[in-house]
Structures are given as structure tokens and as C-alpha cells.
Amino acid sequence: MMNLFPIEAHWVWMILAAVLATAEIIVPGFFLIWIGFAALITGLVTLMLGITEALQFALFAMLAIAAVFAGRRWFALNPIESSDPLLNDRAARLVGEHVTVVEAIDGGEGRVRVGDGVWPARGADAAIGTRLRVTGIEKGALLVERAL
Known part of the structure; x- marks a missing residue:
């Protein structure tokens, strides 16, 4: 062979x-x-x-x-514990952040500015320029409420 x-x-x-x-x-x-x-x-x-x-x-x-x-x-x-578990989840990192309405939230939907980007948002009606706080994420849209 x-x-x-x-x-x-x-x-x-x-x-x-x-x-x-x-x-x-x-x-x-x-x-x-x-x-x-x-x-x-x-x-x-x-x-x-x-x-x-x-x-x-x-x-x-x-x-x-x-x-x-x-x-x-x-x-x-034995999963590896990360020091930053939200590293690759940008949306989840936004929870708790303050954002500004750029397209009025009317009927529960609008758009907010996050840093240098704009995200769809859902929450109580709010006028342009209103400061809101991100409380969660649902289907790619930020869930927002009035900032205190």
C-alpha cells in the first residue's frame, strides 16, 4: 500500500x-x-x-x-460570563437613556433622536422637542415615557 x-x-x-x-x-x-x-x-x-x-x-x-x-x-x-452582557445589543443598552422627540409621537408612534441617529418610538403622545426616557424595546421600536 x-x-x-x-x-x-x-x-x-x-x-x-x-x-x-x-x-x-x-x-x-x-x-x-x-x-x-x-x-x-x-x-x-x-x-x-x-x-x-x-x-x-x-x-x-x-x-x-x-x-x-x-x-x-x-x-x-459553563457559560462564559461577560463583563458587558449588552455589548452587542445596542437597543438594550438604550434602556434608561434620555431621548428627544424629532417626529411627534401621535397615536402612540413617532421618532426620537438617540445620539446622532433617529429611532422609531412608541409611547404616550408627545410633541417635537419633548425629552423622554427609554423604558424598553419592542419590535425594533423604543418604548418611551416622560422623563422626570
Whole structure:
């Protein structure tokens, strides 16, 4: 049988593990590290047992699937606490902020200025220039009430 690798197979798996671990650092996401872990285990098993190439690929595939599922389960049971949980939720960050009406709120709907942008708003009727406070978000519109 022809050897697909010009170097010993266990080194190929370990190099692949190092490349995937490095890629995880460059492209963060906690996914490639699990595939890299599967490659490392495959390399170690290949080194110790000298298994065939077909078995190596089968082992790697099974370990990769198992490692990804194990990683997903671990993160589901141990979520990472963020120091700023609203970092990517701009609308939620606006709750409590004061805004100015730029299009009168009539019939419960209008528009308000938030910083340098304008957002749709829902709340009690208010004239242009009225200062309001954001109390929540609903379907992309800010829920507002009179500012105290």
C-alpha cells in the first residue's frame, strides 16, 4: 500500500493539531480547537499503535465529532460570563437613556433622536422637542415615557 504522507503519519496529525490551535487564536470562536484536539489524539494513537491510514481518518472523524459535541455541551453547562452582557445589543443598552422627540409621537408612534441617529418610538403622545426616557424595546421600536 502506498503511503500518502512523506513523513510519519503521527507527525502529520500533530502538525495539523498545531495548525488548528494556531488558527483558533487567529480566528476565535472555540470551534477549531476541538478539531485540533481530535487531530492530536489521533496523532498520539497513531504513534502508539501504528494504525492504518483508513483507521486514522475514521478515528479522527469520530473524535472530531465527539470533541465538538463535548465542547458545545461544556459551554452550555459553563457559560462564559461577560463583563458587558449588552455589548452587542445596542437597543438594550438604550434602556434608561434620555431621548428627544424629532417626529411627534401621535397615536402612540413617532421618532426620537438617540445620539446622532433617529429611532422609531412608541409611547404616550408627545410633541417635537419633548425629552423622554427609554423604558424598553419592542419590535425594533423604543418604548418611551416622560422623563422626570
